[in-house]
Amino acid sequence: MITLYHCKDARSFRPLWMLEEMQIPYELRILPFPPRTRAPEYLRINPLGTIPAFFDGDMGMTESTAICEYLAARYGPTPLGVTAREADFGPYLNWLYFGEATLTTPQTVALQYTRFESQESRKLPRVAEEQGRIFLARLVAIEAALAASHEYLCAGRFTAADISVGYALRLSRYLDLDDALPGVVKEYWQRLQAREAYQRARAAQSEKAP
Numbered sequence: 289m290i291t292l293y294h295c296k297d298a299r300s301f302r303p304l305w306m307l308e309e310m311q312i313p314y315e316l317r318i319l320p321f322p323p324r325t326r327a328p329e330y331l332r333i334n335p336l337g338t339i340p341a342f343f344d345g346d347m348g349m350t351e352s353t354a355i356c357e358y359l360a361a362r363y364g365p366t367p368l369g370v371t372a373r374e375a376d377f378g379p380y381l382n383w384l385y386f387g388e389a390t391l392t393t394p395q396t397v398a399l400q401y402t403r404f405e406s407q408e409s410r411k412l413p414r415v416a417e418e419q420g421r422i423f424l425a426r427l428v429a430i431e432a433a434l435a436a437s438h439e440y441l442c443a444g445r446f447t448a449a450d451i452s453v454g455y456a457l458r459l460s461r462y463l464d465l466d467d468a469l470p471g472v473v474k475e476y477w478q479r480l481q482a483r484e485a486y487q488r489a490r491a492a493q494s495e496k497a498p
Contacts, residue, residue, distance in 0.1 A: 290314040293333065293341040295321040296493050297462070299392065300340030302455045303355040304492065306448060308485035312363055316492055352455075353388045356448040368448045376443040383433075383441045387452030390426055394419040395459050402463070420463050423456075427473050434472050439479065446483070454480040 292307065292314055294300040298321060307314045320326040324337025334341040334350060342349045344362070349355050360369030370380035398419040401412040430453065433441050441449050457477045460466045469477065480486060 289345070291317060291343045293317050293319060293323075293330065293339060294493060295319050295323060295339045297458065298339045299352040299388070299455065300342075301458065301489065301493070302352040302387075302451055303340055303342055303359065305451050305455070305486055305489040306356045306359050306368065308488045308492070309368055309451070309483075310359060310363055310366055311485075312359065318493060351388075353384050353448075353452050356451055357384060360448055367445055368451075370443045370447055370449075374443060379433075379442040380447060380449050383449035384452050386429070387449070387454075387456050390429075391423060391453065391456035392459065394422040394426075395456065395463060398423070398463050399459075416463070420465055423460070423463075424465060424468055427470055430476065431470055431472050434476055439476075446480075450480060454486075 290307070290312060292300060292303055294304055294316055296318065304316065319330055319339070321339070322337070323330040323339060330341075331337055334348075336350065338350055340350060340352055340355065342355045344358075349358060357369070360366050365371075370377050374380075398416040401419075402416045430441070437444060440446050441453060454477065457466075457469065457473070457480070460469065
């Protein structure tokens with residue numbers, strides 16, 4: 289049985305969305321954010337206190353994009369994954385990790401210094417603004433990819449790479465950057481949000497949110 293520990297709209301939304309796309313049965317356990325302080329018992333499950341924690345039986349993982357790649361490989365074949373025999377295997381892997389390393393990293397720094405710091409003296413709005421600008425500047429890569437492939441990032445179809453990048457676009461609203469997304473990126477994000485599995489993932493986290 290697959291178990292996913294999740295906080296609403298945290299990085300764990302990526303594997304949640306992936307599970308819904310693949311229609312794999314799972315148990316969803318939602319925690320208050322941040323769980324390391326608001327649900328200290330969670331540290332027995334994941335000593336890092338980070339989200340997600342994912343278990344397939346006794347096997348555990350904590351990296352959201354790696355979990356998506358695991359699900360495609362372990363429970364495939366699925367069009368959500370791109371195999372090593374396909375021409376876009378390299379771009380697929382690149383986009384899969386681009387969503388986390390290149391897009392979500394500056395967003396996380398911005399959120400830390402705006403929403404997550406409890407003391408006003410520790411908030412750094414200038415740092416947050418600069419990290420927001422970095423995030424927006426990096427969207428040029430998505431614009432170029434969509435200009436070449438039109439609907440999705442690679443392989444001519446919706447894949448886990450779109451889930452990875454799509455989560456970063458979802459996160460942009462918490463930084464009030466969603467209106468600043470370039471037009472072609474906004475249209476792409478609207479296509480992703482229209483997917484039934486995306487809507488199911490949203491509903492699943494809302495139904496069980498603490």
